[in-house]
Amino acid sequence: MSRIQGPVLLDIPSDPAALFLVRCVVERLAQRMAFGAEDVTQVTLAVDEACANTIRHAYKNRPGERIVLRFLIQEDRLEIHVRDFGESVDPRKIRPRELGEIRPGGLGTHFIRSAMDEVSYEAQEGGGTLLRLVKYRKNSGGGG
Amino acid sequence: MKVDVQEPRPRIYVVAPHGDVDMGSSPEVRKALAPLFRKGTVHVIVDLSHVPYMDSSGIATLIEGFQLSQKGAIRFTLAGMNPSVEAAFDLAHLKDVFEVVPVVEVALGEGGGA
Numbered sequence: 001m002s003r004i005q006g007p008v009l010l011d012i013p014s015d016p017a018a019l020f021l022v023r024c025v026v027e028r029l030a031q032r033m034a035f036g037a038e039d040v041t042q043v044t045l046a047v048d049e050a051c052a053n054t055i056r057h058a059y060k061n062r063p064g065e066r067i068v069l070r071f072l073i074q075e076d077r078l079e080i081h082v083r084d085f086g087e088s089v090d091p092r093k094i095r096p097r098e099l100g101e102i103r104p105g106g107l108g109t110h111f112i113r114s115a116m117d118e119v120s121y122e123a124q125e126g127g128g129t130l131l132r133l134v135k136y137r138k139n140s141g142g143g144g
Numbered sequence: 145m146k147v148d149v150q151e152p153r154p155r156i157y158v159v160a161p162h163g164d165v166d167m168g169s170s171p172e173v174r175k176a177l178a179p180l181f182r183k184g185t186v187h188v189i190v191d192l193s194h195v196p197y198m199d200s201s202g203i204a205t206l207i208e209g210f211q212l213s214q215k216g217a218i219r220f221t222l223a224g225m226n227p228s229v230e231a232a233f234d235l236a237h238l239k240d241v242f243e244v245v246p247v248v249e250v251a252l253g254e255g256g257g258a
C-alpha cells in the first residue's frame with residue numbers, strides 16, 4: 001500500500017470532546033501502516049494521553065486553546081509531534097509514577113512511556129512544548 | 145455519555161457505561177459509581193461490555209471505586225472488558241488487583257465457570 005507523502009496535520013481545540021478525533025486518526029493511521037493490533041491500541045492510548053495531559057497541565061483545562069498534532073509517516077516508524085502553546089512544563093517533572101501503589105492518577109505518563117519507543121519533550125521559543133513520540137514498526141528491522 | 149445503573153437483586157448494583165470512557169466522560173462514570181458504595185451495598189459490578197475504549201482517567205475512576213469498596217467491605221467486580229480496555233489494564237499492571245469476569249451474569253452467579 002502506498003505511503004502518505006509529507007506530514008499530516010491535525011489541529012484540535014483543548015477540549016476533551018475532541019480527543020475521539022485524535023484516537024480515530026491515530027488508530028487508522030497505525031492500522032494502515034500495518035502495526036500489530038496491540039501496538040495500534042497502545043499508540044492510540046499514548047497519543048490520547050499526551051493530548052489529555054496537554055489539556056490538563058499546559059492549558060489547566062482551559063478550552064479553546066490549540067493542540068497541533070503532526071504525523072510523520074516513515075517506512076520504519078510513525079512519528080507524532082504534539083505541540084501546545086500553553087505553559088511550558090519542566091520535562092524533568094514529567095515522570096511516570098511507581099506502579100506498585102494502587103491509587104488513581106499519574107497513569108497517563110506511564111502509558112506514554114510504555115507504549116512509545118521514543119518520548120522527548122522540548123520547550124519551544126515563545127512558549128509551549130513540543131512532545132515528540134516515535135513508534136517503530138516491529139517488522140521494519142526484519143522481525144515478525 | 146449514558147451510564148445505566150440497575151439493581152438486579154437487592155443491594156447488588158450493575159453500572160453500565162455506554163461509549164468511550166476518557167477524560168471527558170469519566171466524571172459521569174464517577175458520578176454514577178461513587179454513591180453506590182454506601183452502607184448496605186453488598187456488591188457493585190461495572191459492566192464494561194459497551195465500553196470500546198478507556199483511558200487513564202477511566203482507570204483512575206475504577207481505582208477510586210476499588211478503594212471505596214475496600215473501605216466499605218463491598219465486593220467490586222469488573223465484567224465484559226473488551227481487548228482494548230484489557231490492554232490498558234495490562235499496561236497499568238492492574239488486572240490482578242480487580243476481580244474481573246467475562247460477563248455480568250458470572251458476577252451475579254448466574255453464568256457457568258468462574
